[in-house]
Amino acid sequence: MNDERIIIHCDMDAFFAAVETLHHDLNPEIPLILGSDPQGGRGRGIVSTCNYAARKYGIHSAMPISEAWRRCPGAPHGTGLYMISTRGLYRRASRKVMEILAKYADKFEQASIDEAYLDVTDYVKNDWDKALALARQLQSEIKEKLQLGSSFGIGPTRIVAKMGSEENKPAGIHITRPEQVMEFFTQRACRAVPGIGPASATRLAECGIETMDEAYSMGELALGRAISERSAKWMIRVVEGRTSNEVSPLRSRKSIGKEHTFSKDTTDVELILKRLEMLIERVFERMKKMQICARLVEVKIRYKGFETHTVHRSIPVAMDEISVFRRLANRLFAESYEQQRAVRLVGFRVGQLDMQASKQTILFNEEE
Ligand SMILES: [Mg+2]
Structure with a gap:
């Protein structure tokens, strides 16, 4: 095989929380939980996201805000800092991060608001040492210019690069050369x-x-x-x-999606999530029938007054396991939903579709 590539995956460290910490000049050691109003533990909304200090309490995005409060209460009895996300802040920071990353890539794919794949094979002239140096340079450039932490994985495939960026988080760099993959x-x-x-x-x-x-x-x-x-x-x-x-910009037209319009605009997060779950199930029924898998997941939220936001995330490989997409969709929703705003429509879509199996393997697939 002559098509060996050098892929870099960049993943920002606790991106949303880091951007807020910077914006409000907060102490990163204090657990920061972004989400709906916790109302002293009686709030009914969800966690959008949180910083590393809060993750030590087992808090994560899409968790009920009351559960987060139980694990790490806010003032006056606890140390947790609860905040509602600052609108527009993340998108601006994301654009700046992506501008830095894209400069050095032969091919560039933004996988989500805080994640990207870079094919740097030609840029580093096939030299893995140069790729490692480039990752270090990108990491410090992002730190210096934007005061944000990031982690990098370098590898010959998307999966290995992606797993590498998780390896030494936060502020990690991990390289896996072709001969080290096994x-x-x-x-x-x-x-x-x-x-x-x-x-x-x-x-x-x-x-x-x-x-x-x-x-x-x-x-x-x-x-x-x-x-x-x-x-x-x-x-x-x-x-x-x-x-x-x-590594390719995600522009595939082929996708499967479903939407639901509420009969009355609603702020009931539980109801919206229940609808989202039904949409996911219906999309997966269709995927199963068509025997395809997908590499892109997208969630759409339309607020009262028709303002529409779509957020997506691409995964390193096309797959068809509903639990993985469910978790991603819930996280995407939690991260992008503007708490307390009335929702008119919710949508779910998968894209970057791939055929699942050859005819031969279908014969063997009696268990599924
Ligand atoms: Mg991240």
């Missing part, structure tokens, strides 16, 4: 790999397969009896560093 997956839990959803991970665990190297050493045939043949083939390719290394 080692990277040694003793790595299957469930830590994006593209292996909780359902598949559980099925693997039931067969005594916990790690990627265990899966690999079984070989494609035996592994295909535990999970589907298609998934087995794919897992082998992951460990061999042969999954997608394509």
Whole structure:
């Protein structure tokens, strides 16, 4: 194979919270929770996002704000700092981050508001040491110009680059050269790999397969009896560093989406999330029928008065596991919903579609 690429994945560290911390000149050691009004623990809304100090209490986005309060109360009895997101702040900061990153990439793909893939193969003239130096340079340029933390993963595939950026977070850089990919997956839990959803991970665990190297050493045939043949083939390719290394601006027209308009504009977050869940289920029914998987998830919120916001996130590999998309959609909603505003319409869409399987594998797919 002559199409070896050098992919860099950049992921900003607790982006929303970091931007707020900077904007309001806050102490990053104090747990910061962004979301709806907690009303002393009786609030009915959700957490938009939080900083690392708050994550130590197990708080995360889309969690009920009352649950966050229970784990880390705010004043006067607790140390948590509860705030409503500042509108427009994140988009402006994101644009500045992406401008810096895009300058150095041959091909550039913004995967979400705080995440991007860069193909830098030609820029660094195929030199992995130069790619590492470039990541360091990007990290310090973002820090100096914007006072924001970021983490980088460098690898020959999207998955390896993406997992690398998670490896030493925050302010981490992790490089996996082509000859190190197998080692990277040694003793790595299957469930830590994006593209292996909780359902598949559980099925693997039931067969005594916990790690990627265990899966690999079984070989494609035996592994295909535990999970589907298609998934087995794919897992082998992951460990061999042969999954997608394509970086492309997300402009695919092909997508499947559903929307729901409320009969009355509503601020009831639980109701909106319930509707969103129904939309996700209907989209996945269609995906199953068409036997396709997707690499892009998008959530649309239209407020009273027709102002419409869409947010998306792309994942490193196309997949069809509903639980993964559900979690992403809930996070996207939580991060972008402007608390207390009345919602008129909610929508869910998947894009960057891919055919799921060859005819041959369908014959074997009796379990699904
Ligand atoms: Mg991030």
